[in-house]
Amino acid sequence: MQKVTGFIVFVAAFIFVFPLLVRGSSITINFKDGKTVVYEQSEISSITFLEKTPRAFIDIFTGAKAFNGNNNGLTVGTELPPKIMGDFVIEMDVRPGESQQTHANIIDFNHRENIGLAIQQQENDLNNFAFFIGNGSSSAGITYRLQTGVWQHVVFQRQGKEIRLYVNGLLIQTQPCFAGNISYLSNSSVTVGYNANYGRYFKGEIKDLKISGSEDAVSSAGSAMEFTRAGQLLTIGFPEADPFTEGATLSAWVYFDKLPSETGRRMHVVGKPGSGSDLDLLADPDDRFHFFVATGGPYQVVSTMKIQPRKWYFVAVTYLAQSQIMIYVDGKKDNAVNINGVRRNGNPSPLCIGESVVWPNRTIIGKIDEVSAWTRALSNDEIERLMKSGPDRDAKGLSAYVSFEESIRDFSSANRAIVMKGDPRIVSPGAPY
Numbered sequence: 001m002q003k004v005t006g007f008i009v010f011v012a013a014f015i016f017v018f019p020l021l022v023r024g025s026s027i028t029i030n031f032k033d034g035k036t037v038v039y040e041q042s043e044i045s046s047i048t049f050l051e052k053t054p055r056a057f058i059d060i061f062t063g064a065k066a067f068n069g070n071n072n073g074l075t076v077g078t079e080l081p082p083k084i085m086g087d088f089v090i091e092m093d094v095r096p097g098e099s100q101q102t103h104a105n106i107i108d109f110n111h112r113e114n115i116g117l118a119i120q121q122q123e124n125d126l127n128n129f130a131f132f133i134g135n136g137s138s139s140a141g142i143t144y145r146l147q148t149g150v151w152q153h154v155v156f157q158r159q160g161k162e163i164r165l166y167v168n169g170l171l172i173q174t175q176p177c178f179a180g181n182i183s184y185l186s187n188s189s190v191t192v193g194y195n196a197n198y199g200r201y202f203k204g205e206i207k208d209l210k211i212s213g214s215e216d217a218v219s220s221a222g223s224a225m226e227f228t229r230a231g232q233l234l235t236i237g238f239p240e241a242d243p244f245t246e247g248a249t250l251s252a253w254v255y256f257d258k259l260p261s262e263t264g265r266r267m268h269v270v271g272k273p274g275s276g277s278d279l280d281l282l283a284d285p286d287d288r289f290h291f292f293v294a295t296g297g298p299y300q301v302v303s304t305m306k307i308q309p310r311k312w313y314f315v316a317v318t319y320l321a322q323s324q325i326m327i328y329v330d331g332k333k334d335n336a337v338n339i340n341g342v343r344r345n346g347n348p349s350p351l352c353i354g355e356s357v358v359w360p361n362r363t364i365i366g367k368i369d370e371v372s373a374w375t376r377a378l379s380n381d382e383i384e385r386l387m388k389s390g391p392d393r394d395a396k397g398l399s400a401y402v403s404f405e406e407s408i409r410d411f412s413s414a415n416r417a418i419v420m421k422g423d424p425r426i427v428s429p430g431a432p433y
Helices: 380-389
Strands: 003-004 010-011 014-016 026-030 035-039 046-051 057-066 074-076 086-095 104-108 115-119 129-136 141-147 150-157 162-167 170-176 190-192 203-213 224-227 233-236 248-254 267-271 278-283 290-292 301-303 314-320 326-330 332-338 352-354 366-374 398-403 418-421 426-429
Touching: 035 115, 057 074, 086 104, 129 162, 129 301, 141 170, 233 398, 248 267, 248 278, 248 380, 267 366, 278 314, 290 314, 290 326, 301 326, 301 332, 352 366
Parallel strands: none
Antiparallel strands: 003 046, 010 014, 026 035, 046 057, 057 203, 074 190, 086 150, 086 203, 104 115, 104 190, 115 129, 129 141, 150 162, 162 170, 224 366, 224 426, 233 352, 233 418, 248 314, 248 366, 267 278, 267 352, 278 290, 290 301, 314 326, 326 332, 366 398
């Protein structure tokens, strides 16, 4: 999931060009393919793609934007709808206000009845929103009540003949939909926070809105590695000396089909296990994440949050020798423990995903996605960015990065060898980011 910033990005030899517009004075940009696009003065300094095959994301905006429910909104250019004809993913954080206009629009593709795409408030039901697509003759939608005044991460997705809604990593609902492309009115423009024809202004805040799509019905759900039985794991070898003795960060997206409390045993997420030289992220039968270093025992940090089944979590743990170990859940610091004077010794074990080669019978029952290992303790901001966009393959300290989108391989610059044992399988969808 390599992040690329710039006005034009080539992905698989295609040019993805999306104008981002805000009301005000305009500027003109001439692209190398001969196309000229006129932009209104933008609050956005660049276009950012997340390169995660088979989709390319465009950030409509990053950071939070407030919408007053009365007279402000963003206009996005008419070139976007033709790129969202087949499969798509819309991702954002949203915090709805305490009141809404009837049919207030979070995002609108100039839809009409059973044409287009929209996320729109439902009549007489404050923050109950419909997530809708149509092809001119039929439509499909999911209705969900968002919490007032609370940030929620929302992913609205179409894959083939199905639409899905995820909130905070949890799959809320799926609905069947029509085959073929979404239909749009001619020269449809996309708006955020309002409807260009009727007003319908949204009240609340929207943060980090990004959209991906395809002109054809190409799968864009992403993939993850599924573990279902003992002995299934991936290992990544380190021919050099253990690089994680002075500092480390481990991170992964994790989804539990069965909780540790249901199996009565620990579950291994990712780590470099060794007797007296631990570097292990586990889920224990108390249904909390545990991170062990050095000799374990007192040198562990435990999440305050309890794991729920069938929900995606982004978990990151950091180790700084003779200082502190920390655990982050969904990009936010959850807990920390001081380890003054403690430094872990190296070990010859590989990095293990899904199961331990040292401590057997710890296979996770669920899915793992987007695994990374670093030779330094990342900062709070770096971990939040890592959750949302993945690492750059040449990032400082990145020692291994495994995504399951294209193939099972290390996408870091180290390009380490990966061995798969027990036949875990790649499944879709993957993590929400």
